Amino acid sequence: MTAGALFTSAKPRRAFDEIISQIREHVLSGELQPGDRLPAERQLAEMFGVSRNTVREALRMLEISGLVTLKLGATGGAFVSRVEPARVARTLSDSLQLTDFSLLDLVEAWIWIESVVLRVACQRMTAGDLDALAANVRDAAALTAHRDWTGKALVHLEFHNLLADTCANPILSVSMRSLVDLMRDVILSVGPIQDRSMVASRSRLLRHLKERDAESAIAETERHLRRLHRLWLDGNYSGSRTTGGRARSALRRRAGAGAAAPTGAQAAVRKGTSQ
Numbered sequence: 001m002t003a004g005a006l007f008t009s010a011k012p013r014r015a016f017d018e019i020i021s022q023i024r025e026h027v028l029s030g031e032l033q034p035g036d037r038l039p040a041e042r043q044l045a046e047m048f049g050v051s052r053n054t055v056r057e058a059l060r061m062l063e064i065s066g067l068v069t070l071k072l073g074a075t076g077g078a079f080v081s082r083v084e085p086a087r088v089a090r091t092l093s094d095s096l097q098l099t100d101f102s103l104l105d106l107v108e109a110w111i112w113i114e115s116v117v118l119r120v121a122c123q124r125m126t127a128g129d130l131d132a133l134a135a136n137v138r139d140a141a142a143l144t145a146h147r148d149w150t151g152k153a154l155v156h157l158e159f160h161n162l163l164a165d166t167c168a169n170p171i172l173s174v175s176m177r178s179l180v181d182l183m184r185d186v187i188l189s190v191g192p193i194q195d196r197s198m199v200a201s202r203s204r205l206l207r208h209l210k211e212r213d214a215e216s217a218i219a220e221t222e223r224h225l226r227r228l229h230r231l232w233l234d235g236n237y238s239g240s241r242t243t244g245g246r247a248r249s250a251l252r253r254r255a256g257a258g259a260a261a262p263t264g265a266q267a268a269v270r271k272g273t274s275q
Contacts, residue, residue, distance in 0.1 A: 006031060015050045019058035022048075027067055027080055034082040038068070106186065107229045110179055115218045117164050117172055122214040125166035130210060132162055137206055141199045149239055152199075153192035157184055159202065190232050194239035197227075 006026050026032045038044065044055045059078050062068035069081045121129075136159045143152040157180050164176035201224040208217035235242040 015048065015054045016058040016061065019044070019048055019050070019055060020061055023058070023062060024067060032080045034080050036080045038078040038080070040077060103186065103229060103232055106179070106182060107225050110183065111222050111225055113172075113175055113179060114160065114163075114221055117160075117167055117176060118209075118217045118221065119214045120167040120169065120172070121163055122209065122212045122217065124168055125209070129162075129166040130206075133159065133166075133206055133209065136162055137199070137202050140202065144196055144199050147194070149192040149194045150188075153187050154184065156198055156202065157187075186232075189241070190235075191239045191241035193228070193231065193237055195237075198224075 006022070023032070023038070032038075038059075039047065041052045041055050041059075045052045048055065059068060059070060062078075063070050066081055069079045071077060071079065136155060140152050140155045140159070143149075143155060160176055160180055161173070164173045167173070201220060205217055205220045205224075208214075208220060231237045231240075232242070
């Protein structure tokens with residue numbers, strides 16, 4: 001069946017919503033496969049019984065959601081996107097940013113989800129996976145030695161993505177990536193910790209993983225995250241941007257002048273550091 005034969009006239013509700021719904025249904029059902037090209041705007045407009053502007057608006061919304069890729073030029077058009085875990089995770093974390101969560105909410109969710117990841121990783125990870133994790137820890141140690149604290153923090157966060165990928169479960173990978181995106185925003189707001197404690201904790205965690213000791217790995221992770229949470233609330237650590245009145249100014253710089261009331265990571269930091 002060709003893509004053009006799949007669609008029917010748009011129903012009375014907002015036309016672009018109906019277009020989005022039909023295209024999404026055909027993608028999710030597998031009738032439209034990654035890489036398939038949708039009919040041209042003019043053809044879609046005729047099939048749906050709407051204007052080309054309405055079709056264009058629907059395609060843009062589908063592109064934002066990650067279902068469709070729009071390409072320009074003679075060979076361009078609207079194509080069904082290939083699934084990219086990082087893109088799916090970013091969409092999920094963007095949605096979570098609009099919710100009202102606290103630092104404790106984020107830390108607890110991380111502990112619970114990573115506990116599952118660690119149990120599965122200890123069963124499924126390969127020697128190659130362990131080598132990749134060890135390389136990440138070495139990179140973080142080198143950045144720590146050069147006092148590149150932001151770089152060190154970002155490499156440490158990537159460790160969690162690598163760990164989730166060892167589970168060979170795309171839902172766990174996407175869930176962890178969305179948490180990593182949220183945690184990155186928090187760390188850039190409160191300031192990365194400027195000491196070697198993270199490297200030491202990660203080295204212990206790596207040893208537990210090599211021993212396939214899930215319980216010790218979970219305990220190490222929880223202990224480290226609880227410590228981070230206490231430091232963030234207190235704000236009294238080298239590299240903190242949340243001591244005194246600086247939390248508000250740091251958040252304002254990240255939000256932009258005249259920004260609306262913060263949500264997501266920004267609200268979590270403001271809520272946490274005001275307690």
